[in-house]
Amino acid sequence: MKDMEIWSPCEDITEKVKSKNYGILVLNVPIAFNCSHHFLTNLWDQAKVRMTVDGGTQRWLDWLKMNNYNLDEVRMPELFSGDMDSTPEATLDFFKHTCTQVIYTPNQDETDFVKALRELHKYCEAKCIQIDTIYALADTSGRLDQIIANINALYKCKQIIGSCKLFLLAKNSLTWLLDAGKHSISIPQPLRDREKWCALLPIGEPCQVSTTGLKWNLDKQKLKFGNLVSTSNTYSGSEIVTVETDHPVVWSMSIDNLL
Numbered sequence: 127m128k129d130m131e132i133w134s135p136c137e138d139i140t141e142k143v144k145s146k147n148y149g150i151l152v153l154n155v156p157i158a159f160n161c162s163h164h165f166l167t168n169l170w171d172q173a174k175v176r177m178t179v180d181g182g183t184q185r186w187l188d189w190l191k192m193n194n195y196n197l198d199e200v201r202m203p204e205l206f207s208g209d210m211d212s213t214p215e216a217t218l219d220f221f222k223h224t225c226t227q228v229i230y231t232p233n234q235d236e237t238d239f240v241k242a243l244r245e246l247h248k249y250c251e252a253k254c255i256q257i258d259t260i261y262a263l264a265d266t267s268g269r270l271d272q273i274i275a276n277i278n279a280l281y282k283c284k285q286i287i288g289s290c291k292l293f294l295l296a297k298n299s300l301t302w303l304l305d306a307g308k309h310s311i312s313i314p315q316p317l318r319d320r321e322k323w324c325a326l327l328p329i330g331e332p333c334q335v336s337t338t339g340l341k342w343n344l345d346k347q348k349l350k351f352g353n354l355v356s357t358s359n360t361y362s363g364s365e366i367v368t369v370e371t372d373h374p375v376v377w378s379m380s381i382d383n384l385l
């Protein structure tokens with residue numbers, strides 16, 4: 127187990143320069159970021175590998191058109207996968223004339239998201255592309271089953287993408303899994319100053335957690351559904367939040383006004 131896992135994803139996505147070793151994946155969710163559209167196109171353009179997942183492909187094309195991008199001038203995804211139940215025939219046809227690899231993943235025992243992670247990993251291995259991070263555009267509104275399935279993907283992804291980190295990036299939140307052990311999470315000043323929300327969610331299993339840097343810290347307390355779950359928490363002002371947990375726990379934080 128590592129001594130302390132260091133996280134600074136807010137800085138990474140806003141500065142977009144710290145690590146360019148990331149992949150981006152567009153799920154079938156509304157692309158409704160409150161930010162300037164340059165943020166998204168930049169995140170897309172600078173990725174080492176781009177992927178759209180089933181209905182996410184149409185969402186991405188529609189978003190580009192809505193923002194007046196010329197499709198001939200935009201980088202197409204390297205990969206587009208799914209069981210294709212949400213993709214119009216015309217969109218599949220469109221991709222036949224591009225360099226995008228279209229991968230049909232019909233298995234109905236896993237979500238298109240999880241299957242996409244597997245395909246992305248295979249692609250990177252085959253092309254010797256090194257990525258250490260994947261941002262999945264995964265808005266947290268709408269279907270509760272899919273929201274939970276997307277969180278389940280955080281739990282499953284280690285078996286699929288190894289040590290590569292997976293973040294669910296929504297228009298106003300960033301969510302990822304903290305493994306058992308110690309973590310240091312860097313909190314940008316605007317989030318601390320505005321006392322934006324953060325949460326520790328023991329979704330997979332109960333866990334014993336200690337924290338520093340939060341308004342409502344935990345001291346070897348058990349987080350468990352049906353008992354204590356740390357929601358609507360916020361920051362005490364410290365630049366760093368530390369979390370020590372004996373089992374994996376989901377960390378979610380507001381990124382309102384950051385992008």
Ligand SMILES: Cc1ncc(C[n+]2csc(CCOP(=O)(O)OP(=O)(O)O)c2C)c(N)n1
Pocket residue numbers: 180209211233234235236237238239
């Ligand atoms: C016990 C069990 N419950 C439910 C399912 C059904 N199931 C799980 S994942 C999956 C595929 C979901 O596909 P995805 O494209 O991710 O979502 P969709 O929008 O089509 O629901 C299906 C059908 C199953 N195979 N096993």
Ligand SMILES: O=c1ccn([C@@H]2O[C@H](COP(=O)(O)O)[C@@H](O)[C@H]2O)c(=O)[nH]1
Pocket residue numbers: 153154155179180181182208209210211212237238239240264265268269272273276
């Ligand atoms: O309401 C939704 C629908 C879908 N997702 C995510 O997108 C992929 C692909 O979905 P399709 O419906 O097959 O196009 C799915 O696996 C989910 O991860 C979602 O988050 N919310």
